[in-house]
Amino acid sequence: MRSTAGMKLVFRIGECGFSLPVEDLIEIRENSAGLIDRSAADSEGRLLGELFHRGETIGVRDLARCLDIVSPGEDHGLAILVLAAGDRPWGVVADRVEGLFPATEFTPVELPPLLARGGQLPYRGLDTWRDELLVSCEAPALGAAWEAR
Amino acid sequence: MIAKIAMFFRAGKGYALAVEQIDQIVAAPRLFPLPLLPPGFGGVFLHKGEAVPLLRLQTVIGLDGSAAQSPPDFVVILHSEAGRLGLPADEVLSIVGRRQGASESSEEGGGRIFVYEDRQYAFLDTESLLATLLDTTDPEAAAEGLKED
Numbered sequence: 024m025r026s027t028a029g030m031k032l033v034f035r036i037g038e039c040g041f042s043l044p045v046e047d048l049i050e051i052r053e054n055s056a057g058l059i060d061r062s063a064a065d066s067e068g069r070l071l072g073e074l075f076h077r078g079e080t081i082g083v084r085d086l087a088r089c090l091d092i093v094s095p096g097e098d099h100g101l102a103i104l105v106l107a108a109g110d111r112p113w114g115v116v117a118d119r120v121e122g123l124f125p126a127t128e129f130t131p132v133e134l135p136p137l138l139a140r141g142g143q144l145p146y147r148g149l150d151t152w153r154d155e156l157l158v159s160c161e162a163p164a165l166g167a168a169w170e171a172r
Numbered sequence: 173m174i175a176k177i178a179m180f181f182r183a184g185k186g187y188a189l190a191v192e193q194i195d196q197i198v199a200a201p202r203l204f205p206l207p208l209l210p211p212g213f214g215g216v217f218l219h220k221g222e223a224v225p226l227l228r229l230q231t232v233i234g235l236d237g238s239a240a241q242s243p244p245d246f247v248v249i250l251h252s253e254a255g256r257l258g259l260p261a262d263e264v265l266s267i268v269g270r271r272q273g274a275s276e277s278s279e280e281g282g283g284r285i286f287v288y289e290d291r292q293y294a295f296l297d298t299e300s301l302l303a304t305l306l307d308t309t310d311p312e313a314a315a316e317g318l319k320e321d
Contacts, residue, residue: 038205090207135216135225136255137302144208149216149223156204156218 031129033121033152034104037092040121040157042129042150047162049105049112050076051120056101059083069169074114076105083114089169090145094118108162115165128152131159174270177286179293180248180261183240185233187259188286188293195249195256197264203243217258219249226258232301233294252298259296 030045052058052074061072063082071083083103087094094116103114129150138144145168150159176191201217203226209215214228226247230240244260273288275295284295 039207040204092205092207130221132218132221132223135223135257137225137252137257138206138209138213138216146207149206151218151221154202154218156216156223158206 029126030123034117035119037094042157053102086115106162108166179265181263183235186293
């Protein structure tokens with residue numbers, strides 16, 4: 024069995040591609056839109072609802088709204104990524120999951136100084152992967168960005 | 173002292189740049205959207221392993237309509253104190269000596285224009301334009317960034 028250590032997840036929300044260290048990922052639940060209990064959604068739309076995950080209920084956060092991304096939403100192979108950050112796991116919705124890939128396939132690229140904005144963005148860098156630029160993100164920073172919105 | 177001026181078209185409007193600010197002109201690079209970009213930027217592209225932001229020209233030279241939203245045929249890569257940046261162009265017109273045309277005040281918005289063979293080109297001073305874009309999200313203030321060199 025191949026180890027997943029040192030691998031990265033590639034997923035998409037709308038037109039944006041993201042890479043995430045596999046250490047920040049607990050589980051991927053594909054085609055899972057129907058599993059979200061949307062009665063728990065908040066009025067501001069930041070929390071899409073709740074998901075029953077390994078014996079507990081976790082919040083599913085709307086990362087697209089948090090990051091101002093236009094997402095095609097439920098019609099596009101919705102997947103829930105259960106992330107490990109903070110006291111308890113939480114979920115985010117992705118439009119598409121490309122898979123897990125060795126970290127050696129990714130080359131870090133610095134954010135352009137013009138865009139770094141003194142660290143205000145919820146991501147610190149980019150990755151090139153197969154001729155594509157991805158947002159290099161980590162679950163704690165995404166969680167903090169969601170909390171701040 | 174600016175010796176030469178390069179002129180470009182984007183969505184039917186012309187703009188001009190000092191040649192010494194130009195690093196390279198490349199054909200239609202692949203653009204990648206990034207979350208939470210400042211409104212003056214339309215994405216990033218890869219250039220020699222570096223992520224370079226693409227500036228929007230909509231507010232700067234008064235573009236409107238779908239042509240201004242379309243992917244550019246060329247990108248003019250400039251260097252600035254804040255790093256490289258790209259400007260979209262549909263046509264690369266010509267490079268002329270500054271004395272072959274005339275630099276005048278614009279009647280609209282107080283910026284500068286370069287007049288060559290009876291056509292007007294918004295003269296873009298990259299540093300002041302960038303300073304304004306990074307300071308504010310106000311399109312009118314961004315247009316004020318066009319100043320004489």
